Amino acid sequence: MRSLLRTPSVLLRVAPGDLVRDASLVWLASGVVGVSFGAISVAGGLPVWVPVVLSLVVYAGSAQFSAVGVLLAGGGPLAAAATGLLLNTRTVAFGLAVADVLGRGRVARFLGAHLVTDETVAFALAQEDPARRRAAFWIxxxxxxxxWNLGVLGGALAGGALGDTARFGLDAAFPAVLVALVLPTLRKDPAVRRAALAGAAVALAVTPLVPAGLPVLLALAGLALHGRREAAVRA
Incomplete structure (x- = not known):
């Protein structure tokens, strides 16, 4: 509990103004895609409460889109849940990457684990010192x-009024933001850059062969390259 109570003081020490400014780009992209998710869910025939509850409890964009896609295609709740869980296995590696950022208190770790996403991890790891990484993660x-949840609620209430959200090119928003977040780390760390390129190559190679979502999981193979190099350095 003490580690969670210390979080506000950590945020103040690192002058969070610039972090809020930088994070606002991620928030904007998230809100727009959240509106898309809520609208697609309700326009497909699901009641408003389904995307809203999914966003509060599951809180994982790709898993939510996949689960709703399965439901709208006629699949059952178990199939939808299994699809979401499979896509979210990548967060295991993310959790390990930011384990020190969450703190040691049980409450902080529980709440922080719910906030572990591609964007929060990338934003946190792009910072240079531990205090700033922790502040960046929580902010x-x-x-x-x-x-995200406000966007989903707004999209769900709008329902089919937005029409075909695909025409807005919303699917390109998050990838663009993520690239911007990880560029500083890729530039300064050759080992991370090699691992990222290896993972990207694997993802591109298997994309025509496997279902959507799996290329991202298979891209984690790039971590094996990074792990071998780290072991060699320690030896």
Whole structure:
């Protein structure tokens, strides 16, 4: 509990103004995609409460889109849940990457684990010192959670009024933001850059062969390259 109570003081020490400014780009992209998710769910025939509850409890964009896709295609709840769980296995690696950022208190770790996403992890790891990484994680994570859920609620209430959201090119928003977040780390760390390129190559190679979502999981193979190099350095 003490580690969670210390979080506000950590945020103040690192001058969070610039972190809020940078995180706002992620929030904006999240809100827009959240509106898309809510609208698609309701326009497909699901009641408003389904995307809203999914966003509060599951809180994982790709898993939510996949689960709703299965439901709208006629699949059952178990198939939808299994699809979401499979896509979310990548967050295991993300959780390990930011384990020190969450703190040691049980409450902080429980709440922080719910905020672990591609965006919060990338934003946190792009910072240079531990205090700033922790502040970046909590600032981006709490803001992202709020904006995503508000966007989903707005989209769900709008229902089919938005029409075909695919025409807005919303699917390109998150990848663009993620690339911007990870570029600083890729530039300064050759080992991370090699691992990222290896993972990207694997994902591109298997994309025509496997179902949507699996290329992202298979891209984690790039971590094996990074792990071998780290072991060699220690030896």
């Amino acid at each position: 981006s994570g709490l803001g992202l959670f709020a904006v």
